[in-house]
Amino acid sequence: MAISSLNELTDVLKQKARKFKIAVACGNDANTINALYEAADNGFATPVLIGDETKIQDIIKEQNLDGSLFNIIDEKDDLKALNLALKMVKNDEADVLMKGLIGTDKFLHAVLNKENGLMKPKAVMSYVCAVEVPKYHKLLFVTDTAVLPYPDLSQKIAMLKYSIAMAKQFGIEKPKVALIGASEKINNGFQNSNDYAVMCKMVERGQLPDCIIDGPLDIFLACDKESVAIKGVSTPVNGDADILLFPNLEACNSFYKGLMLFAGGELAGLIQGTEKPVVVMSRSESEKSKYYCVALACLMCLNK
Amino acid sequence: MAISSLNELTDVLKQKARKFKIAVACGNDANTINALYEAADNGFATPVLIGDETKIQDIIKEQNLDGSLFNIIDEKDDLKALNLALKMVKNDEADVLMKGLIGTDKFLHAVLNKENGLMKPKAVMSYVCAVEVPKYHKLLFVTDTAVLPYPDLSQKIAMLKYSIAMAKQFGIEKPKVALIGASEKINNGFQNSNDYAVMCKMVERGQLPDCIIDGPLDIFLACDKESVAIKGVSTPVNGDADILLFPNLEACNSFYKGLMLFAGGELAGLIQGTEKPVVVMSRSESEKSKYYCVALACLMCLNK
Numbered sequence: 062m063a064i065s066s067l068n069e070l071t072d073v074l075k076q077k078a079r080k081f082k083i084a085v086a087c088g089n090d091a092n093t094i095n096a097l098y099e100a101a102d103n104g105f106a107t108p109v110l111i112g113d114e115t116k117i118q119d120i121i122k123e124q125n126l127d128g129s130l131f132n133i134i135d136e137k138d139d140l141k142a143l144n145l146a147l148k149m150v151k152n153d154e155a156d157v158l159m160k161g162l163i164g165t166d167k168f169l170h171a172v173l174n175k176e177n178g179l180m181k182p183k184a185v186m187s188y189v190c191a192v193e194v195p196k197y198h199k200l201l202f203v204t205d206t207a208v209l210p211y212p213d214l215s216q217k218i219a220m221l222k223y224s225i226a227m228a229k230q231f232g233i234e235k236p237k238v239a240l241i242g243a244s245e246k247i248n249n250g251f252q253n254s255n256d257y258a259v260m261c262k263m264v265e266r267g268q269l270p271d272c273i274i275d276g277p278l279d280i281f282l283a284c285d286k287e288s289v290a291i292k293g294v295s296t297p298v299n300g301d302a303d304i305l306l307f308p309n310l311e312a313c314n315s316f317y318k319g320l321m322l323f324a325g326g327e328l329a330g331l332i333q334g335t336e337k338p339v340v341v342m343s344r345s346e347s348e349k350s351k352y353y354c355v356a357l358a359c360l361m362c363l364n365k
Numbered sequence: 366m367a368i369s370s371l372n373e374l375t376d377v378l379k380q381k382a383r384k385f386k387i388a389v390a391c392g393n394d395a396n397t398i399n400a401l402y403e404a405a406d407n408g409f410a411t412p413v414l415i416g417d418e419t420k421i422q423d424i425i426k427e428q429n430l431d432g433s434l435f436n437i438i439d440e441k442d443d444l445k446a447l448n449l450a451l452k453m454v455k456n457d458e459a460d461v462l463m464k465g466l467i468g469t470d471k472f473l474h475a476v477l478n479k480e481n482g483l484m485k486p487k488a489v490m491s492y493v494c495a496v497e498v499p500k501y502h503k504l505l506f507v508t509d510t511a512v513l514p515y516p517d518l519s520q521k522i523a524m525l526k527y528s529i530a531m532a533k534q535f536g537i538e539k540p541k542v543a544l545i546g547a548s549e550k551i552n553n554g555f556q557n558s559n560d561y562a563v564m565c566k567m568v569e570r571g572q573l574p575d576c577i578i579d580g581p582l583d584i585f586l587a588c589d590k591e592s593v594a595i596k597g598v599s600t601p602v603n604g605d606a607d608i609l610l611f612p613n614l615e616a617c618n619s620f621y622k623g624l625m626l627f628a629g630g631e632l633a634g635l636i637q638g639t640e641k642p643v644v645v646m647s648r649s650e651s652e653k654s655k656y657y658c659v660a661l662a663c664l665m666c667l668n669k
Contacts, residue, residue: 176634281625284627309613309616311616312613312619315619319624
């Protein structure tokens, strides 16, 4: 059975009763500690907070948390703490790398470092979010919410592979992929719709992971069966998309933030292209979404 | 007092008790007739349906409507019906032009025609929607949902002027404009954020209509005060935007369709750049939204 909500995601992890070690670079951050506490308390994570121990202990006390659930490594220097966390993950002493109170630029710079970083060889860095909204009957995997501004064809193909791999980890054997545009019309003036046509043909030829793919499709045709019927468009996605692949960052970012703010959405998101899961949470996300991000990282470790 | 919902929009029109004449090109369309019937029944529109009279009468009977609210001009040829409707509006015999059962391409081609069309001299055609979602405290004017794929600076300026003019017609004296990006950071690699900086400076210098403008801002900073506080960004829009101007069509289109589908949204949208209001409804919109589109066209006729 496929996981169809973020609650089910955490249920699966609770049942597995496997604890994933999460190395946090600069763990002296209340948001990070709270999200990790919930994951540890639910039995699927062992947080290793690397950072200023005094500050970490203060936060744990302030938040009234059980300190015994945390391992702490005292390292007051931010860059040293970051490198230590990275090294633990690289050396298989930890399963997941997570950003604490350190700039995203510095953090990603270290992850992208060719010698000591965490990227797979020649991999494109991207970002996939599993989005849950009460008005959709299952999770929506959307990409790229955060990294690639105007993906070209090869980057779009990477985004497709990442989102399919994630959907499969959720138990969706043959995900339905909608390549998003403003309408379903191919317009040769626009590179995006041409790229989409190429991707559909590549799936047909077996050159990409197995999936049901179509595009360009607008949000209505991707996610609403009724619109498909009204418009009379024949599409195998048929208003039942699992994955929405967007043509640019602004489109994907605005779409998911609109759902978070106005549609009661929650999400679990993860950096893509790394050898091990890497968690970078945004401060604007809800407490719940931060916890789900940790859970998603743990799910991606399963069967590996 | 500013109009803060689409219901208030129709209330204002009911109170004015002025009937706007709406010339429909190819009026033999049930969706169009239903939306117009509601507007006529509420006392603010006089529909003139130009098209195949037999078919029109059949639809009116099928839908059980009071036929006396409609004027009908029998013209079976689609292009002739379109030209007749256009001529009526051009000659001030009607206030609003509306598309019925005729292809959008043909219809817009006629509107854009330099000699006999309805565009203001040298005007850019664009589209602005007033979007209502239960979770936002007022209307959101979003642009461009439908026409300009990748607006350049001068097109963005046109979009800004149109959306400000519409917001003012809703009684918003000094609208707050958020120029939407994936984050609030200026990135010189990207033309959109540079264009936004130019537009902010032009408003500061009084070269554009009076408004409170800032960008790039993401959806959270544009529409959520709490996110502004959490992120510690100083912005005069301050999570209270009236207008969202998007960097490309795919972003705006996906955003508003996400809200329609998942956030209980309704909208009223209108073609921009024309001498008189022009209504083009999408079949995928809800019945209510279609009625609101007609109402918006009538509102834009007031005080003219």
